[in-house]
Amino acid sequence: MSKYIPGNQKHLSLEDRKYIERSLNNGSTFKDIARFLCKDPTTISKEVKLHRVSDWYHKGSFLNAHNFCIHRYHCRKTNVCRKIILCNIKCTSCPTCNQTCPDFVKEQCNRLDKAPYVCNGCPKAIHHCSIAHKYRCDAVFADRKYKECLSSSRAGINMTKHELRQKDMVISPLIYQGQSPYQIITNHPELDMSVRTLYSYLNDGVLTARNVDLKRKVKFKPRKVHKTQIKDRTVFQGRMFSDFQKLELDHFAEMDTVHSSQESKRVILTFFLTREKLFLAFIMNRCTKGAVRLIFDKLEHQLGTYDFLILFNTILTDRGSEFGDPDSLETGSDGIIRSSIYFCDPMRSGQKGGIEQAHTMLRMVLPKKTSFEFLTQWDLRTIVDHINSTPRESLGGRTPYDVALDNYGIDILKALQLRPIPPDEVNLTPKLIRFNH
Incomplete structure (x- = not known):
């Protein structure tokens, strides 16, 4: 330069x-x-x-x-190709002269x-x-x-064929003997590769040994992962789980999403108030940042900014990509900060165990592989009412609805469109929704 x-x-x-x-x-x-x-x-x-x-x-x-040809304007040649005995057509009007004429330029x-x-x-x-x-x-x-x-x-492997053949002569026989990749890399540091790289080579088929030759590979099924993680790491600054622990809160809200079967792209956005064990759920047509923002705006409109701050002042969630824009979720339509969002550590769903436990009750009515394509918000509200009308031992035998009624009052519960269900009518089976349809 x-x-x-x-x-x-x-x-x-x-x-x-x-x-x-x-x-x-x-x-x-x-x-x-x-x-x-x-x-x-x-x-x-x-x-x-x-x-x-x-x-x-x-x-x-x-x-x-x-x-x-550069001579096509003044050339008078005919029948250069000799394919036709009597041909009076000029070669300049025939494209074959470009291949047959010795004077072609x-x-x-x-x-x-x-x-x-x-x-x-x-x-x-x-x-x-x-x-x-x-x-x-x-x-x-x-x-x-x-x-x-x-x-x-950037595709392929970063070595020559000769180097790959030499490594293969060491690795493949040991794989056939039942040794693990970690064992091979540990005993042969001259291979100069990591265990992860060796697994990648076996998976890509560049070595003589294959995945099926590993001792335990065939016993494991591919893990089903619905969520995609947040790629922009800057959103976690000041929002880590360690930052959340410093607050030492006795009550807060947990947030997560429940995915449908593979045939449907609709998901359920769920909230769990830890002190009252109150469960809330809202249907979304797509699992996107914008869809989550619409639910937040709708809740603020129904409750009002003050009541929204009371319920969702602090929210703990996972690192799903749908929560990748916390600034827009924390800021209301009037520019007022309505919430503070924190993220759990990777692969630590137990840090928000309350909402995970509530999901088990939700799955009693909506088992896994159930499609949410025809699920309405009315159906979801019915399920939520039955879950919130179930007594909890941690609440001294009271229901989350009764505890929330004492703490927040009837106006907030009406704004959330919650209602109590008589004890003998609580139903947490798939028949709850099928009966309504």
Whole structure:
């Protein structure tokens, strides 16, 4: 890179490539483009030449003939191919002369052999150019080729075939003898690989031994994982479980989602108030950040901001991607901070054990592999009422509804559309919903 250009040391983005395409269409030079993007001119030159699109024979132009010879305008040859005995047709009107004529010279443009290497910005490129083989700069095509190259360059294994064969001669016989990958890596440090890498090689089939040759591999089924984890790690700053423990709260709310069967994308957003053991559930059509935000806004509208703060002042949840935008969930429609959200540690669902226990009661009515496609909020509200009308030993034999009634009053429970169920009518079986339908 030139010492006069302070580059940002980053790859070109789609917006950078769109700017390059627009600039070339306007006739700008590589130096002008590089100066604007803070890149070296050779970077722009290599980008254009490497990712340009080849337009062989532009069908929209009348001047682009099938014959690509530079002599086609004044050539008078006939029957050069000798395939037809009596042929009086000029070879310039026949595309086969390009392969058979010894005097054929392909027509080329000097603009494509030096900067800018493309037809962008050329006034004759579209309607007045007779050259068949053209190149153009297309930002979307160039960005796609760049990403394909970036992906393919990182695929495969980082060693030669000879090195792989030498490692395979050590690993595969020991796998056949019943040794585990950890045992092999521990006893043979000269292999210079981790246990995880060896498992990956066995899984990808690059070694003679396979997954089925491992002692316990065939006994394990692939783990079913519904949720995708939050990728942006910055959202956890100040919201870790260790930060939550410092608050030393005696009551708070826990939040989670319950997924449907694979045929349906609908999910249930659940809340659990730890002091009253009160369970709440809301149906969502998609498991997205926006769908969770809509539930929060709806609850704040029903309860009011003050009552919402009383119930959901502090929320503990897991690291599902649907909770990946805590700032929007914590801020109400009026810009008032309505809640504080904290996240459990990875793979530690027991840190919010109250809501996990409530899910077991929910699954009594909606067993696993049940589709939520035709489940309504009315059905879900019925299930919640029956769960909240079940006495709990931790509450001294009282129901969560009765405890919440004493702590919050009837107005909040009516806003949440909760109602008590007589003790002898409580039903926690799938018949509860089937009966209603």
